[in-house]
């Protein structure tokens with residue numbers, strides 16, 4: 626089909642549905658995208674789609690930002706998002722806009738993969754001003770800081786989640802495992818505004834809390850991901866396998882280095898040793914394929930540079946040797962490079 630004229634395809638189409646449709650959402654198609662309550666989703670992968678669905682189910686207006694006319698066209702063909710959870714299917718209809726639209730963005734949820742974030746957010750920078758609230762919800766670290774530096778006058782929040790979700794198609798996401806999410810202020814503007822602008826995110830049928838010390842939550846998740854993700858990627862194994870020798874020894878070495886760096890930064894991690902926390906997560910998610918192993922298996926770029934790579938950059942600045950994290954980062958990068966050939 627041809628391209629859509631204009632940059633919004635919020636048109637409701639008559640279709641027959643066997644599954645439940647949130648009827649209230651059809652009303653939202655008449656709302657202008659400059660509505661200050663609308664959540665713009667940058668990066669509609671598994672996490673972005675999950676939040677888009679839960680916001681829509683809670684009658685919150687959502688606009689999916691599309692990089693290309695082709696992505697926008699896909700919503701013309703199928704304007705619905707589908708959420709599969711607890712054996713049920715839910716359908717809801719977001720608005721859509723091109724990155725290049727001139728509509729201002731008031732609330733931006735950034736759920737891109739970590740390596741896409743800066744380019745994506747720069748593509749919508751002309752739509753962001755000091756009244757915009759930006760929430761960066763993704764794995765790894767480094768981008769939160771970069772976004773805060775790019776938009777010093779906007780309120781920048783960060784989030785971290787243990788929700789498990791994967792996509793089974795461009796507009797369909799499966800909520801595979803219930804987890805918990807924390808959101809908190811990442812810069813002064815966000816600190817000044819507090820949690821009120823995030824109320825819609827905190828009210829969803831997803832367990833979430835506002836957390837003043839979001840930095841520590843981000844570091845905890847980073848530390849766990851440093852211990853688990855890369856190892857499962859290079860050994861092509863499920864998380865639980867890391868509890869066995871010789872993988873466990875490797876996990877211990879990674880954890881020791883992460884703790885050294887965190888200690889030097891005065892960054893608290895867990896009340897108990899990191900290895901205990903990592904073993905606990907590996908056990909609880911034993912049957913899971915880590916997100917990084919899934920990326921490798923699907924021949925997608927991994928987030929290693931924002932996880933163990935971030936740790937190595939911090940260590941270098943502090944002159945702390947972290948050879949195991951360094952080697953792991955290189956091995957995962959090499960794995961992706963080999964797949965590219």
Ligand code: KPL
Pocket residue numbers: 764849850853854864906910913914915916917
């Ligand atoms: O967060 C994860 C991930 O896969 O990215 C863990 C905790 C390792 C669970 O799979």
